Amino acid sequence: MIAKKALGLPLKGLRFAIKSGDTLVKTASTQVTRFKTRFDEKKSANALDEQPVAKRNYAKASEQADLSAQEQSIDMREFEFTKAPINWIPAAILVATPIAAAVITPWYLWTHEVSAPVWGVFGAFMVWTGISITAGYHRLLSHRAYKAHPIVKNFLLLGSTLAVQGSAFDWVSGHRTHHRHVDDRLDDPYSAQRGFWFSHIGWMLRNYLSGKFDYKNIPDLTKDRVLQIQHKYYGLWVVAMNVGMVAAIGWLIGDVWGTLLIAGLLRLVLTHHFTFFINSLCHMFGTRPYTDTNSARDNFFLAIFTWGEGYHNYHHFFQYDYRNGVKWWQYDPTKWLIAGLSKIGLTTDLRTVDDTTIKHAEVQMQFKAAQQQIDTATSTGLDLPHAMKSFQDRIKFEYDAFKQTVEEWQSLKAQTIEMKKIECADRLREVDDKLKHDYAKIEQKILEHNSNLKTAFRSIGANEKAA
Ligand SMILES: [Zn+2]
Numbered sequence: 387m388i389a390k391k392a393l394g395l396p397l398k399g400l401r402f403a404i405k406s407g408d409t410l411v412k413t414a415s416t417q418v419t420r421f422k423t424r425f426d427e428k429k430s431a432n433a434l435d436e437q438p439v440a441k442r443n444y445a446k447a448s449e450q451a452d453l454s455a456q457e458q459s460i461d462m463r464e465f466e467f468t469k470a471p472i473n474w475i476p477a478a479i480l481v482a483t484p485i486a487a488a489v490i491t492p493w494y495l496w497t498h499e500v501s502a503p504v505w506g507v508f509g510a511f512m513v514w515t516g517i518s519i520t521a522g523y524h525r526l527l528s529h530r531a532y533k534a535h536p537i538v539k540n541f542l543l544l545g546s547t548l549a550v551q552g553s554a555f556d557w558v559s560g561h562r563t564h565h566r567h568v569d570d571r572l573d574d575p576y577s578a579q580r581g582f583w584f585s586h587i588g589w590m591l592r593n594y595l596s597g598k599f600d601y602k603n604i605p606d607l608t609k610d611r612v613l614q615i616q617h618k619y620y621g622l623w624v625v626a627m628n629v630g631m632v633a634a635i636g637w638l639i640g641d642v643w644g645t646l647l648i649a650g651l652l653r654l655v656l657t658h659h660f661t662f663f664i665n666s667l668c669h670m671f672g673t674r675p676y677t678d679t680n681s682a683r684d685n686f687f688l689a690i691f692t693w694g695e696g697y698h699n700y701h702h703f704f705q706y707d708y709r710n711g712v713k714w715w716q717y718d719p720t721k722w723l724i725a726g727l728s729k730i731g732l733t734t735d736l737r738t739v740d741d742t743t744i745k746h747a748e749v750q751m752q753f754k755a756a757q758q759q760i761d762t763a764t765s766t767g768l769d770l771p772h773a774m775k776s777f778q779d780r781i782k783f784e785y786d787a788f789k790q791t792v793e794e795w796q797s798l799k800a801q802t803i804e805m806k807k808i809e810c811a812d813r814l815r816e817v818d819d820k821l822k823h824d825y826a827k828i829e830q831k832i833l834e835h836n837s838n839l840k841t842a843f844r845s846i847g848a849n850e851k852a853a
């Protein structure tokens with residue numbers, strides 16, 4: 387038992403290393419496929435040149451026909467977009483509730499006394515609904531970032547229902563499609579490429595094709611009995627919670643109408659728009675420290691309103707991590723809740739990305755930002771100032787060293803897979819200790835690249851954060 391326990395931790399490390407090795411193999415095979423595709427394209431272009439003229443013309447014409455058919459289909463889908471019919475029930479709720487809240491709340495507050503218990507319920511419901519969406523619908527159900535005890539899962543499910551953002555099936559299916567097709571004008575259900583209004587709320591007001599979900603991407607949820615019930619009787623659940631439960635609590639604290647207005651309507655509208663910020667503003671304003679392959683941004687101010695989901699750039703790059711604000715000091719109450727619950731066994735299997743992989747992504751973005759600085763300076767056509775020239779040399783030197791580190795890292799991952807295959811169980815601990823030591827060395831090297839780049843940026847008085 388003790389021996390098994392002692393082996394537990396190193397084995398965990400080794401398992402992680404193996405997993406990383408798998409990723410390496412996948413990356414390598416993707417690269418091979420890409421190369422192969424490019425090679426095939428070249429081959430078919432050459433083959434086309436070798437054909438007789440008539441045959442060549444025919445092949446070119448059919449290629450052009452394919453392209454124009456593709457363009458036509460995109461045009462067709464864009465046209466259908468403009469003709470999408472109104473989504474009456476969500477549109478009525480999403481238009482009427484903010485107007486009602488904006489008109490009735492100031493009047494009510496002016497003419498009535500709202501008691502402290504009513505504000506207390508308002509506060510508690512703001513937290514419950516907001517966190518239920520982020521910890522429940524988002525990190526638990528959409529990304530499987532951790533496992534939750536049924537008590538936690540059902541509590542978050544009730545809070546998400548109180549938030550009136552669609553059934554778990556709809557929400558999760560849409561969100562997984564968003565990650566899969568992020569920024570695609572036709573396939574991302576809330577594509578930020580269509581502007582603030584569309585990504586914030588417009589996408590729900592009409593029955594767009596991109597907003598129709600067939601649940602093929604949620605096989606893990608459709609089997610779940612509780613979620614089936616929530617989906618089937620969603621409308622009833624929404625009314626029971628938002629009217630029935632809120633009014634009952636209002637009756638208990640002696641102010642039914644005040645509670646319905648403040649903890650019901652006002653809370654609903656605020657929670658709606660705080661969540662919608664993630665789809666709109668979090669794809670528009672902020673920094674991109676981990677990737678610039680999509681529009682998602684990290685934004686501390688938005689994290690305050692969105693229970694930590696403002697670190698959206700990190701989230702889009704490492705979506706299965708239970709943390710969105712990955713640094714310990716980043717404001718992410720959702721991650722603190724999940725981590726806190728794990729201490730008492732109510733959440734388990736919290737998934738994280740290892741520090742080296744995260745730092746590697748950051749350093750890559752720093753190099754991109756450095757390249758942009760150099761390109762901007764050289765584009766003027768004038769002689770580079772001395773500081774810029776030495777910056778350019780430092781970056782080149784650092785980049786060569788970084789490539790070397792990445793190569794060492796990759797070969798270590800490959801070596802891990804090999805060792806796992808050949809070593810017998812009693813030597814695993816020894817091997818694991820050595821690997822841990824080697825991985826720590828790589829992490830140290832990546833941290834040094836990170837710090838050298840920061841110093842280089844400071845030497846030219848620039849900010850290394852790519853925006
Ligand atoms: Zn997003």
Ligand SMILES: [Zn+2]
Nearest residue numbers: 528561701705
């Ligand atoms: Zn997500």
